[in-house]
Each structure stands twice: as C-alpha cells, then as structure tokens.
Amino acid sequence: MMDFFSKTPEPPYYAVIFSSVKSENDTGYGETAKRMVSLAADQPGFLGVESVRAADGRSITVSYWNSMDAINNWKHHTEHQAAKEKGKSVWYESYAIRIANVEKQRLFSGEGND
Numbered sequence: 001m002m003d004f005f006s007k008t009p010e011p012p013y014y015a016v017i018f019s020s021v022k023s024e025n026d027t028g029y030g031e032t033a034k035r036m037v038s039l040a041a042d043q044p045g046f047l048g049v050e051s052v053r054a055a056d057g058r059s060i061t062v063s064y065w066n067s068m069d070a071i072n073n074w075k076h077h078t079e080h081q082a083a084k085e086k087g088k089s090v091w092y093e094s095y096a097i098r099i100a101n102v103e104k105q106r107l108f109s110g111e112g113n114d
Helices: 029-041 068-075 078-091
Strands: 013-022 046-053 058-065 092-102
Touching (some): 013 068, 029 046, 029 078
Antiparallel strands (some): 013 092, 046 058
C-alpha cells in the first residue's frame, strides 16, 4: 500500500486539494483524468499525486508541488485549462480547490519504514 503515497521531500512544499462531486455524464472523463496526471507529472515542480474516488462520484485528489510558481504554471497550462472548462460544463456537479503549505509530515508503514 506504500505505493499509494507520493514520495514527497522534507517540507516545506505545497498541496493542492481538489475535492469534487462528478455529474452523471462522464464521457471521456477517465481518459482525461489519466492524461492530466501524466501531464502534471512532467511539469517542473511536481512532486506527486494521491487520489481516491467513491462509487457515488465523490473524489479527492491531492497534488504536491515545490512552489506556488509551479502551481500557477500548472493552473495556466493550456491543456489543463481545457480540461478544467470541460469539468465545469460537463463532468462536475461541484468542486472545491484548496492550496495548503505543508510544514510537517509524518510517514508510517507497518513494514517499519517510518
């Protein structure tokens, strides 16, 4: 299960928390979501991502970044902008985006790697 967790560096760094409720229309959503993770991973300053989705359409995705500049660059990336617009018009009933400064982290693994 440790592969679920992003291998983030020692703080400080930033977390972008994207909480959403999907609409009934998910045409093309899965492919676009995978593309956005792949594209984000290629961006300077990207540190990792963790995501969970419930069967009822609720999800939380947390992406980690080394700076606010990196977050802003990703926010304005052309392909990401297009996906966000489609999300607003087709895929999401509602969502919230929060940006947090990670000041401390504690990692635990039942395998003794904390």
